Amino acid sequence: MPERRNNFLNALLSSQNSMVAVAVVITVLMMFIPLPKGLIDLAMVINIAFSLTVLLTVIYTKRAADFTSFPRLILLVTLFGLAINISSTRLILTGANARGNMMASQSEMVKSFADIATGNSELVGFIIFIILIVVQVLVVTKGATRVSEVTARFTLDAMNNKMFDVQNEMNAGVITEEEASRKKALIRQEIDFYSAMDGASKFVSGNVKAGIFITALNLIGGFITGMVLGGMPFQEALGSYAHLTIGDGLISQLPALMLSFATGILVTGGSSEEVVGEQLKKNFTVSGTVYMIVGAALALMGLAFHNASATVLLPMGALFIFAGWRIRGNLEKEEQKKRTAALGGPAAASGSKKAAGGGEMSPVVDLPELSLDLGYTLVPLVDREKGAELLERVTRIRREEALDLGLVVPPIRIRDSMSIDPEEYTFKIRGIEVGRAKLKLGYYMCLNTGNVPKDKELAGQKTHDPAFGMEAVWIPEEKRVEAEKVGYAVIDPPTIIATHLTEIIKRHAADILTRQTVSSIISKIKESHPVIVDEVLSGEHKFSYGEIEAVLKNLLEEQVSIRNMVTILETLANFAPITKDPWFLTEKVRQALGAQICLQYTDENKTLHVLRLSQPLSQKILEHRVEQPGQKPYVAFDPVDGRNYINAMSASIAAVRDRNFLPVVLCVDEVRQLVKASTDREIPGLVVLSISEIMAAGGEIKVETLGDIDVQ
Numbered sequence: 071m072p073e074r075r076n077n078f079l080n081a082l083l084s085s086q087n088s089m090v091a092v093a094v095v096i097t098v099l100m101m102f103i104p105l106p107k108g109l110i111d112l113a114m115v116i117n118i119a120f121s122l123t124v125l126l127t128v129i130y131t132k133r134a135a136d137f138t139s140f141p142r143l144i145l146l147v148t149l150f151g152l153a154i155n156i157s158s159t160r161l162i163l164t165g166a167n168a169r170g171n172m173m174a175s176q177s178e179m180v181k182s183f184a185d186i187a188t189g190n191s192e193l194v195g196f197i198i199f200i201i202l203i204v205v206q207v208l209v210v211t212k213g214a215t216r217v218s219e220v221t222a223r224f225t226l227d228a229m230n231n232k233m234f235d236v237q238n239e240m241n242a243g244v245i246t247e248e249e250a251s252r253k254k255a256l257i258r259q260e261i262d263f264y265s266a267m268d269g270a271s272k273f274v275s276g277n278v279k280a281g282i283f284i285t286a287l288n289l290i291g292g293f294i295t296g297m298v299l300g301g302m303p304f305q306e307a308l309g310s311y312a313h314l315t316i317g318d319g320l321i322s323q324l325p326a327l328m329l330s331f332a333t334g335i336l337v338t339g340g341s342s343e344e345v346v347g348e349q350l351k352k353n354f355t356v357s358g359t360v361y362m363i364v365g366a367a368l369a370l371m372g373l374a375f376h377n378a379s380a381t382v383l384l385p386m387g388a389l390f391i392f393a394g395w396r397i398r399g400n401l402e403k404e405e406q407k408k409r410t411a412a413l414g415g416p417a418a419a420s421g422s423k424k425a426a427g428g429g430e431m432s433p434v435v436d437l438p439e440l441s442l443d444l445g446y447t448l449v450p451l452v453d454r455e456k457g458a459e460l461l462e463r464v465t466r467i468r469r470e471e472a473l474d475l476g477l478v479v480p481p482i483r484i485r486d487s488m489s490i491d492p493e494e495y496t497f498k499i500r501g502i503e504v505g506r507a508k509l510k511l512g513y514y515m516c517l518n519t520g521n522v523p524k525d526k527e528l529a530g531q532k533t534h535d536p537a538f539g540m541e542a543v544w545i546p547e548e549k550r551v552e553a554e555k556v557g558y559a560v561i562d563p564p565t566i567i568a569t570h571l572t573e574i575i576k577r578h579a580a581d582i583l584t585r586q587t588v589s590s591i592i593s594k595i596k597e598s599h600p601v602i603v604d605e606v607l608s609g610e611h612k613f614s615y616g617e618i619e620a621v622l623k624n625l626l627e628e629q630v631s632i633r634n635m636v637t638i639l640e641t642l643a644n645f646a647p648i649t650k651d652p653w654f655l656t657e658k659v660r661q662a663l664g665a666q667i668c669l670q671y672t673d674e675n676k677t678l679h680v681l682r683l684s685q686p687l688s689q690k691i692l693e694h695r696v697e698q699p700g701q702k703p704y705v706a707f708d709p710v711d712g713r714n715y716i717n718a719m720s721a722s723i724a725a726v727r728d729r730n731f732l733p734v735v736l737c738v739d740e741v742r743q744l745v746k747a748s749t750d751r752e753i754p755g756l757v758v759l760s761i762s763e764i765m766a767a768g769g770e771i772k773v774e775t776l777g778d779i780d781v782q
Contacts, residue, residue, distance in 0.1 A: 093146075094146070097146070098153070100153035100154065104157070104164075105157045110154065110157050110158055110161060110177045111179045113150075114158075114321055115179070118321075118324060120147065120325075121326075122328060124147065124332050125328045125331060125335075128140075128332040129335065134260075134263065134337060135256070135260040137263075137336060138259065138262075140263075140333075140336060141267055145273050147325070147329055148273045148326075151322060152280060154322065155280075155281065155284050155318070156284070158180055159318065161176060161177060162176065162180075162311070162314045177318075180321060181317060182317070183316075183317040183321045184313045184314060184317025185317075195312075199285075199316055199319050199320060203278070203282055203323065207278050233257060236257070264337075277329075278323070281322050284322070285319040285322075355400075357397070357401075358393075358397030358398030358399070358401065359394060360394065361394030361397060362390070362395065363394075364390045365387045365391030365392075365393075365394060366391065368386050368390060370387075371383050372384040372387060437501050438483040438500075438501075439582070439584075440481070440483065440497075440498070440499060441482065441483045441484075441498045441501075442464070442483070442485075442496075442498075442571070443485060443496045443498065444484065444486050445495065446488065446492050447493055448492075448495055448509060451564055451567070460564045460567060460568070463565075463567075464482050464568070464571065467575070470572070471572070474631060475576070475626065475629070475631050475632065476631045476632040476633025476634070476635070477582065477583060477626065477632060478591075480582070490506075491508065493509055493510060494507070494508050497571060497574050504574055504578055504581075505570060507566070509567070510531075510563075513545060513546055513563075514545055514547065514553070514560045514562055515533065515535065515542045515543075515544060516528065516542055516545050516561075517535060517540055518541070521557035522556050523557075528543060528545055528549065528553055529543070530543035530544050531544040535566075536566065545560075576629055579626040580622075580623040583619065583622055583626060588615050588618055589615055592606075592607070592615075595636065595639065606639050609643065609646070610647075611650075612646075613642060613646065613650070617650055617652065618639075618642065620652035621638070621655050624652060625656060625659065630660065630666075630667055634663060637662050637663060641655070641658050641662045653703060656743075660760070661762045661766055664763035664764065664765065664767045665768065665770055667763055668764055668767040668770075668771050669770070676770060677771065677774055678734060678771050678773050679726070679734065679774050679776050680734045680775055681722050681723070681726060681733065681734065681735050681736065681776055681777055681778070681779050682735075682777070682779065683736065683737035686781075687718075687779060687780050688741045690711075690781070691705055691741045691745065694711075702743075702747060703747070704744065705747070711781075714781050715781055716749070716752050719735075720753060722777060723753060723756065725777070733757065734759060735756065735757065735758045735779065736760075737758065738760065739761060742763075745758045746758040
């Protein structure tokens with residue numbers, strides 16, 4: 071059954087193409103082969119119907135460029151109309167050979183149009199015909215041709231900028247690659263359409279000129295053939311041929327006029343996404359006062375004119391005033407709805423239908439990048455009138471993180487929330503909770519940093535520091551001085567929140583970074599280093615914003631500052647001809663930033679204390695390396711080897727911490743990333759450096775080996 075349906079569709083499409091080909095052949099033959107009046111009448115009716123169809127189709131077309139076949143259609147319809155005009159002219163001129171039956175041998179459509187236009191006077195018919203020609207030539211056709219020329223020129227000039235804007239949107243992650251391809255296709259379609267219309271409009275103006283020329287030849291040729299070949303008196307020849315010429319000219323110009331009108335409507339529509347009717351409705355209902363003024367003016371004219379025109383002016387004035395009153399009432403209702411919706415007032419309660427799914431909603435629900443939700447008892451922490459300093463601290467955090475990580479943290483929206491406990495606060499990134507803790511206003515959190523003797527420890531409600539997870543106690547404000555004296559680190563609630571936010575931002579910096587942020591960073595770098603930015607974004611091996619974002623996220627995940635963007639971009643440009651793999655590029659960028667990274671973990675003497683990964687263990691990790699397209703490489707140990715590996719790492723790191731050193735693992739370049747990925751879950755925050763990174767630091771730092779990590 072599907073095969074039959076496909077065969078039928080293929081046959082239908084094939085028959086449609088064949089029909090167009092046959093129509094073109096018939097049109098050409100009509101210019102040379104005499105046709106009987108019946109076929110000519112049929113062709114005239116088809117021409118009028120098709121022209122009217124084209125005109126109405128244009129009215130219901132939203133974007134001009136959507137009517138892609140219109141330029142070709144103009145050529146086909148124009149040639150078809152000219153072929154009919156030639157056939158009817160031939161019929162008129164050969165009618166002189168049948169003098170007695172001349173009118174009977176002529177086209178019924180021509181005679182009907184002639185009778186309507188002339189009535190009892192051929193002079194009136196000629197005047198109407200000339201007026202139509204003037205309107206078509208000087209107003210419709212000339213205007214449409216000029217608009218086509220100007221639109222084609224400006225559309226072509228704007229092509230590069232439009233393409234560049236679409237490319238920037240795709241690089242910034244605003245649109246997908248498929249959406250970018252679709253937008254580019256629409257731009258090309260628009261350019262092709264207006265370029266074709268620039269030439270096709272010449273067919274319309276040429277058709278009018280040809281119609282005038284054929285009409286003149288019709289009249290002159292009719293006199294000659296009628297009087298010379300048919301032996302008609304001058305008066306009879308003038309009446310007969312003038313009558314037929316007017317009818318033939320009108321019936322040929324009517325489709326041409328509709329085609330010119332359609333061309334004018336189409337090319338003046340621009341790139342609007344609304345049909346003509348929708349545009350007119352929107353534009354003519356902006357104010358009801360306009361119609362009321364017009365209605366009042368018409369009514370005054372009706373009262374001032376002392377004749378029968380008042381019977382038309384007064385009712386029309388009343389109609390306009392009524393229309394203006396209705397429009398004003400509708401606009402006031404719409405404005406009231408907007409105000410109510412903006413205030414969140416009765417519209418939510420009384421508009422249950424809207425709440426159920428009717429009514430207008432924004433297609434994008436507002437979602438803050440970063441938000442801090444406070445329980446209602448913590449709201450005083452952000453009350454400026456009460457001396458609260460949390461807002462200033464949050465601003466300071468954003469500034470410090472910009473200097474520390476090279477990442478401009480988006481504004482943090484602070485709001486009260488009834489959905490959490492009164493003493494709780496939560497921190498969210500794009501609506502996802504990443505941190506939560508409880509505070510006690512009027513109390514201080516005391517941390518025992520190891521300096522408090524056992525016999526002087528203070529009693530209080532036990533808790534944990536939310537930033538680092540250290541054990542702590544809550545003490546009332548009156549015991550603060552006592553706690554400081556015995557060696558506690560005393561922290562007030564605003565500092566607790568600020569410290570917690572700082573650590574959360576550091577740990578989730580990669581989540582905070584967006585493609586739009588990457589675009590903004592690179593735009594700023596381009597002001598001072600345009601060459602390297604152009605090489606990265608526009609070179610032979612150019613990067614997309616998404617590919618750059620992936621590398622920056624990898625760096626931020628290990629809290630490597632991306633402030634030195636020039637070095638990062640230069641490294642990407644250097645290795646672009648080799649690969650676009652983000653994990654390989656991340657390692658090369660880390661090596662380029664070796665001095666910066668190593669100095670983060672040195673002591674006051676610029677000495678780096680490291681644990682070396684043994685060669686056998688490094689080889690074993692490489693043997694169990696797993697790579698999958700588009701995913702980060704990882705180590706796939708069997709359960710026993712994996713447990714032994716983690717135990718060995720944990721034991722070595724614990725021994726280093728007991729000696730009050732920051733644990734740093736040093737390994738060969740090939741396994742650095744694998745070691746970091748394999749320890750993230752069990753030993754979070756472990757610093758893993760490669761030999762190349764230390765070598766890049768040069769003589770600025772010293773390296774002290776605290777031991778080797780190996781698995782027996």
